[in-house]
Amino acid sequence: MSQTWQRDVPVFNVPIWTRPFKLFCGLGALGLLLVVYREIVGLGPASGMNDAYAWGIWKTFNTMVLTGLGSGAFAIGIAAWLFRREKLHVVMRTAILTSFLAYAFGLAMLGVDVGRPWNFYWFFFPWHWNLHSPLLEVAVCMTVYASLPLFLENIPAVLEYFYDQRKDLRPTIEKLEKVIVKGFPWVVSLAYVLPAMHQSSLGALMLLGGTRVSPLWQTPFLPLLYVWAAAFLGFAFVTATLLFSGVIWNRPLDLDVLAELNSITTWLIGVWLVFRLVDLTVRGQIVAAFHADLNAFLFWLEIAFLVYAVWILRDAGSRRSPRAMFYGAALATIGGMLYRFDPTTTAFQPKPGAIYFPSVIELLISIGFMSIGIAIFIFAAKVLAILPAPSALWHTMEEYKSRQARVRPFGYKTGAGQYATGD
């Protein structure tokens, strides 16, 4: 059943303290505990990293890949605000929250990964910046992005919660909202320039790896391909999140909005694939794709995921099948993640014979940080208006009385219990 998403509504009819939520919290706590261990014993005993593979999954996966998934606020925001896809505004809060969590924990992992984090205070002395270092560009730009535009974009949903919960705060909140509304165009513009900068710089990171990165990935266009991959990853991941949340919390789906998200995703992937293959051919490195080795296998795996995703998504659009839409979005996400992960690890050969495999502690910390992100998302979706729904659901929620009384009625009535129905 397709319904129209009109506004964001909290998930109000389920308890917060569920079993999966406890599991994510537990994994998160374990991860944080292991971070303490890592800080005491050092990186060597805690991780599988070595002098050849000096970067492990904390940087290459949690920072470099997962912030790609967190590019929904950037990519969908550009579609909504710049290209005026009005339909997409309703999913912006989902995009903004997932992006914020991906960035916040990507940055936190960067902090865990570096050996001398106390020296980060040079961040506040710009004349010490080496602006030509792609990693500095990433660290500075991501920190500014996550703590200013992305953080501010998340504020309205929180203000809305307090508006409904605390009548005494309403005048203050209305004043604050006016300020936010005034500054909003300036903030969202910054929210598109900064990710364009650091998502491309993430690609530039491996440029300095030079010929030690397989020619299937190493290209002068790596920054462009990375930022473009971030765009379709953002779309695909938000689509998958919307569909998954819709299924587990039994929320109505708006297949028109989802189909629009999917069609933009397919176009983004299509253009990206053509560019990638043309670049490989022009550089004459396409032959490396026909060697019988791991790199060639992973290259074709990545291409296969993305081509299959495009095929499924186009089909899902015409059949209007949410299940196919979810599979397509998930496949696109995996394909894009592979692309962003491979040049940092499997396709990076710093020294013959060198190997890297993450240690158990390394994996648990990585999983722990992701779990905290997921736990916060679950919590936020139940307390704040994050996930899109028809307006009717908002009215249902207002009449809903939870035994735990954790979620209280939101919104306000115009007249004496009279709602305009919208359409």
Place this chain on the structure above:
Amino acid sequence: MAITRRDLLHKMTTGGAAVAAGGAVSTVALAGIAHAEEEGKLPPQAVGMLYDATRCIGCKTCVVACTQANGLTPDTRRDPLHQAPADLNNRTKTIIKLYKPVDGKEEFSYVKQQCMHCIDPACAAACMFGGLKKDVKTGIVSWNGKLCVGCRYCEIACPYNVPKFRWEGFNPEIVKCEFCKDRLAKGLEPACTAVCPKKAVIFGPRQQLLDEAKRRIADNPGKYYQERVFGEHEAGGTQVLYLSHVPFDKIGLPTLGDESIPHKYLKWQKRLYSYLIVPVGLYAALVGTIRKNWKSHEEHMQHEEKTTGLRAQL
């Protein structure tokens, strides 16, 4: 730099966030330009080392002398009786390796490895706050623990796999050859060149050593591989030079081309960010467009509020 630190601080305290951001941006832009002018040029008093693989007898005296001069703990982790590291590591700033083909050919060669002190070093280009920096006078690339955040990007960037990380402990360090700069300050030469019994590795101004290397090639036709000096042009040139009778790639010296790594791989990055013109221009264009779109969206939201009776959501 046109804007001094004092100016910047003044602006930060008095002018509010916007001015501070502007000040920071222009300072960075200026710093970036100053940096771009300096790079890729041989420093005036560039020191150097010349290693001649045909003279080396593999005695490893240099390895031991390096450990002593730099106050390192001898690396006996592989073999408790001998200082026998497998590669450069956090206790080994220089190492002697042996190339010996298994197919029974006669030729073999020793090779000494340590930091090449590139003229345009990739490690320093990668370094976030200048923890690794090339000295403007001597050209020595050295590490400063006060500026290093321990990100290990230098290890990813160095084409010779030189910088090494101390993986144990809460207070790790980057370890690499720093040309015994403390000894140089005392008027001594680096420990490895001082002790070499065969003068296989010698110390001197880079230009002088390059002339010496070319003289050796001219005096001994056919002796040296390709009759050329490794490091004269490789990846923009290095201050440590190599002569060898076996192919350079056999003794771990990669084929890199003449363009320096930072210039080759980061030139577009630098152009895009120079003066921050592109990002600022992009921002201005976006603000213009989004403010226009914002107005129609606001009208749309007000209309929604009127028809549904629910507060609009941003």
